[in-house]
Amino acid sequence: MELLGLFHYWVFAVLLMIGFYAVVAKVNLVKKLIGLSLFQAAVFLLYITMGKVSGGTAPIFQAGMTDALFSNPLPQVLILTAIVVGISTTALGLGIVVRIKEEYGTIEEHEIQEIDRQ
Amino acid sequence: MTDLATHLPVLQVVVPLLLAPLVVLLQPRGLAWAAATTGSVLALAIAINMALAVLGGADLRYELGGWAAPYGIALRVDSFSALLLLIVTGASSAALLAARRSIDDAIQSHRQPMFYAAWLLALAGLAGILVSADAFNIFVFMEISSLASYILVAGGPDRRALPAVFKYLIMGTIGATFYLIGVGLVYMMTGTLNLADMELRIHEVADQRPILVAAGFITVGLALKAALFPLHVWLPNAYTFAPHAVTVFLAACATKVSLYVLMRFDFVVFQQNLAGHEAQFAAFLMPLAVLAILVGSAVALFENNLKRLLAYSSVAQIGYILLGASMVSVAGLSAGVLHMFNHALAKGALFLAVMGLATRFAGLDLRGLAGAARTMPWTMAALVLAGLSLIGVPGTAGFISKWYLVTAALDEGALGIFLIAVVVAGSLMAVVYVWRIVEAAWFATPAEPAEASGAGASGEAPFAILAVTWAVALANIVFGLFTGAQRELAERTAGALLGNLP
Numbered sequence: 001m002e003l004l005g006l007f008h009y010w011v012f013a014v015l016l017m018i019g020f021y022a023v024v025a026k027v028n029l030v031k032k033l034i035g036l037s038l039f040q041a042a043v044f045l046l047y048i049t050m051g052k053v054s055g056g057t058a059p060i061f062q063a064g065m066t067d068a069l070f071s072n073p074l075p076q077v078l079i080l081t082a083i084v085v086g087i088s089t090t091a092l093g094l095g096i097v098v099r100i101k102e103e104y105g106t107i108e109e110h111e112i113q114e115i116d117r118q
Numbered sequence: 119m120t121d122l123a124t125h126l127p128v129l130q131v132v133v134p135l136l137l138a139p140l141v142v143l144l145q146p147r148g149l150a151w152a153a154a155t156t157g158s159v160l161a162l163a164i165a166i167n168m169a170l171a172v173l174g175g176a177d178l179r180y181e182l183g184g185w186a187a188p189y190g191i192a193l194r195v196d197s198f199s200a201l202l203l204l205i206v207t208g209a210s211s212a213a214l215l216a217a218r219r220s221i222d223d224a225i226q227s228h229r230q231p232m233f234y235a236a237w238l239l240a241l242a243g244l245a246g247i248l249v250s251a252d253a254f255n256i257f258v259f260m261e262i263s264s265l266a267s268y269i270l271v272a273g274g275p276d277r278r279a280l281p282a283v284f285k286y287l288i289m290g291t292i293g294a295t296f297y298l299i300g301v302g303l304v305y306m307m308t309g310t311l312n313l314a315d316m317e318l319r320i321h322e323v324a325d326q327r328p329i330l331v332a333a334g335f336i337t338v339g340l341a342l343k344a345a346l347f348p349l350h351v352w353l354p355n356a357y358t359f360a361p362h363a364v365t366v367f368l369a370a371c372a373t374k375v376s377l378y379v380l381m382r383f384d385f386v387v388f389q390q391n392l393a394g395h396e397a398q399f400a401a402f403l404m405p406l407a408v409l410a411i412l413v414g415s416a417v418a419l420f421e422n423n424l425k426r427l428l429a430y431s432s433v434a435q436i437g438y439i440l441l442g443a444s445m446v447s448v449a450g451l452s453a454g455v456l457h458m459f460n461h462a463l464a465k466g467a468l469f470l471a472v473m474g475l476a477t478r479f480a481g482l483d484l485r486g487l488a489g490a491a492r493t494m495p496w497t498m499a500a501l502v503l504a505g506l507s508l509i510g511v512p513g514t515a516g517f518i519s520k521w522y523l524v525t526a527a528l529d530e531g532a533l534g535i536f537l538i539a540v541v542v543a544g545s546l547m548a549v550v551y552v553w554r555i556v557e558a559a560w561f562a563t564p565a566e567p568a569e570a571s572g573a574g575a576s577g578e579a580p581f582a583i584l585a586v587t588w589a590v591a592l593a594n595i596v597f598g599l600f601t602g603a604q605r606e607l608a609e610r611t612a613g614a615l616l617g618n619l620p
Contacts, residue, residue: 023288023292029284032288036288036291036292039291039292039295040291043302046299047302050302050305075305078254081254082257085258085261085265088261089287089291092268093284093288096268096272096280096283096284096287097284099272099280100280100281104281109281113281116278116281
């Protein structure tokens, strides 16, 4: 049961490894970037789960609230920044892939290496 | 003025950060260059000012928005960050002052304002990492500087830069994400992001296992960004195919800033909180440092492209810096930190000379450099001078740090003898690869003598490049003879980092 209780960490670890595998094993550059996005998304989940307080609600103060239990908002704020960073990285990566396609006519890693070797 | 002085740590970041969007608007490209250079020199002036204050015994702290740490975000400049700020802003200023002609050749004129804006963002990011005292802020600045430097590297005309920068982006992002995981785990256990606060709170953590995992993630992630052997594979191609001015800037400082964060975290946050951490740190990094020195130098022996040769030499130099750090002694650490400064001087001058050479010899292949010494004697002389510093010949800056490294190794007993042998072997290989450049430029006869009379094939590098190259090359001599200030900063850094060792 303890294993199931930690299921959000399992989600983090499994997603992280799927993403990492795609980055390492795929030869298509767009697939590599998809893997990279998954890899980053796993870390977003890690941060969001750690801020959850069981029974806690969204940390918004309202009039007449006395002893509400709040989730920790700080990790969510942090990860908002990290999501922005992740999007910029993916966008820049895709931009580079477009340039590679223009210059080399392919986005398969081994074909690019072949062309460079000539 | 005194009022302004208290704001210097934040101005160090804000000046280039705010100039970046302004530079985009400056359409005549000369103006964009002038604005970027002014911003960079201004940043250098701020860095010098803070270094002098730190040398005078000040410990500069700044609370953003007036919120007190650990709840607010704090900036802090001590001797370690002051020294690295000098390297970063100095490298950027030297590269920009020299680079105008080289960048005109490499980048279309309507793209140049954007290019200079990316440059300023990279500078702001690197400076931000150095002034920040907050683990998450370091991550954000790391990503700002990385994203900007991917753009800089990909900006050149060589299409091989694109796959190189893609690899750099993938590996850089994985490194940064590993760092983020580590910071998350520490935050989970301690509830703080402020580095100084973290150090205190980890004491109170009962279960040390997540902290140990965090230390692993952070160390590996930053080693990836610092291009530590065997995680260096992104570096040679990125340096080789980047525009020459970008190589000057990044080679002199980008990896060192990651090493700075690595040392900060391992020595300040984890050192006294994890049992046996210094032994693990040494056991993990020392073999890698030794391999980096030997393999990096050996590969450089056989490289035929001048920029690739120097890039592999950089891999070896990162090894020297970490070798010093992995001795976990005051002498070793100050040698490593000093080598950061001296290597930045030597490699900066070398790549500046390469930038000059590239205006005449497009391929930068060693075999194509025949006769270079005849057509551009001043550039080649500066290159050799910087090469001597890279080798570590007495009288140059490179000698000082290698001397300290060897002295520190002597304290290590039998292991020390082996380490000295490694340093000597690395230096001997440096002699050989620098000699290969000399041989190609001075003694090889040009394959086609008629080529020398072709258009643009003769004459010195443009004056701006030559002047800056010589200024940096002579700085290698000056800092080789007058070692006071930077040694003081390095020793104080080592003292502070190891201050709480048992």
